[in-house]
Amino acid sequence: MKLQRKNRRALALGALAVSGALALTACGSDDTGGKNNAGGGSTTASNSSVKCDDAKGQLLADGSSAQKNAIDAWVKEFSQACGVQINYKGGGSGAGITAFTQGQVAFAGSDSPLKPEEVTASQKICTDGGQGIDLPMVGGPIAVGYNLPGVDDLVLDAPTLAKIFDSKIKNWDDAAIKKLNPDAKLPNLKIQAFHRSDESGTTDNFTKYLKAAAPQNWKYEGGKAWQAKGGQAAPQSSGLAQQVKQTEGAIGYFELSYAKDMSTVAIDTGASAPVKATVENASKAIADAKIVGTGKDLSLELNYKTKAEGAYPMVLVTYEIVCDKGNKSDTLPATKAFLNYIAGEDGQKLLAQNDYAPIPDEIISKVRTTIEGLS
């Protein structure tokens, strides 16, 4: 009996030691090397062009995952040159805007411009009567990838795409597809149309395109959530690309960088030749966009019906969101310096290397002017 009691005490001590050790290891594994960002070799952009001004300290940012890779590439260059740590979380556009309107981040990234009520909410954060504004910074083509052995250069137009993704066209040897691809050997195979199961700016822009370019065949309202009823779904662009790759007869939409090792659809826009999803072709389509933001806001309205030669109409533009006036004084210099860099020539050049499309000159020059005026 006594022995037992002693044992129990030893056991308790042991348990204490074990849990202590666990707590220690938990702490140990938790340290995230912030310095890693600064390391890593620079690629092409010359660091001398990065103007640091009096940027210092640390920047927090959150938002669109669609531009995360672009931001990461920029942050690597910028923090190397200026020693400023920038932590962009990529938690999604919604999360980014929420964090911005709660004053937790210096800037937010978003796939869509601020809504009126979000602008109102931002006025609480931006002092001096300022408000949140949208700065178009990163463009990107949305590629339509497919898995159809033996068919390499598939051409589709907006109505056919809309019908495929709305489960109206169910087989690859459908007459509408044959008409657009007279030379292709289309198999008698069921079409597996894949869409995003999570809410996404990519879905938003893809369906906006379908709605604008094929209003007869796409009756859904649009938005970040997929609204058509049929088809298959998978989470995230990477998940979607994975499914398309492993499913014969599949077709799906994602950012160009995910379409690396598969065939993509060329779009028959009405121009003389079908347009491939490339970075240059996307920039041409963005050049056709109108600035619809008022004041310092530079939100764009894309022309999805563009028939310009070589313009790929299915594009996505992501914005950086900051206050036009009344940014926090401790983060303003670093924010300005960073935005200056990414909107600058070198920053925009870096985009194409990461499968994003640079913003055309006419628009980006206005963005630069606006950044200069931030206070």
Next chain:
Amino acid sequence: MDISTHKTHTGAPAPTPRPAASQRKHAARGATRLGDRVFLGLTRGSGILLLAIMVAIAGFLAYRASLAISKDHGNFLTTFEWNTGQQPPVFGIAVLAFGTVVSSIVAMVIAVPVAVAIALFLTHYAPRRLSGPISYVIDLLAAVPSIVYGLWGALILVPHMNGLFGWLNDYFGWTGVLSWEGGPPRSMLTVGILLAVMILPIITNVSREVFRQVPRMHEEAALALGATRWEVIRMSVLPFGRSGVISASMLGLGRALGETMAVATVLSPNFLIKASLLDPGGGTFAQNIASKFSEASEFGRDALIASGLVLFVITLLVNGAARMIIARRKEYSGANA
């Protein structure tokens, strides 16, 4: 060297193993020693803390849910849509509730018989040398994180389900429940199978412990009456273990209802209810929250929280039902025999 020797040598009166009635009364009325008081406080505090946390969760869910539901332009319970971003917002939980219940039922139908069989094998058939390692492997199954199950399901299980789905469709397609249109088998049945693997360890472990506690006398009595091994199990082990197996199943069901990442990676969700378990589609509460949360607006999050509240209520109901079943069966079980 030892505490006991120390005590006897100092001549202090050793504490009597059974305190007198008056002493016991005293101890119950109020803690006198510091250790008692601290311990009483700790236990009582933990109990109160648990209740406070539950109330806080329920309150938070109900408040945020009410914000969303009051602006819902569809019927929250019957709408087959989830569009919180559009104006006016339309969303409903019908598909999610259906999918959550169906996938859990499929998982239970597969997992419970297997788990009970494993538990019986371990306690009554397996040689001791074998039962140890098998129990260990089952415990390992429980330790695998659900995202790993999800990855395994999406990358290994899904591509290998085609054969089974084709066979089911050929022979049972006429039922409608097991018909298949072709296409990737990322459906409720696959999810159910994956969930079954995930809840297997918990049901097995609890059942095994229950079967182990069957009084030896019962089994020996049955054997003495000339019962075979199967008859012993049927007459003495299973009746004794029934309530235990039910509560084990409910524990498993709780996990299946709330499983998130594994479902989100395997299922191809949409907002339709299909009779077939083999065709992709449907969704579950947890999966829907996980996939929609990151891009959702403030209002969209409230709507997702509202669906979380429904899951919370369903889980409470399931647990309540389990407790009722156990309470009702208790008097018939071997525990009181």
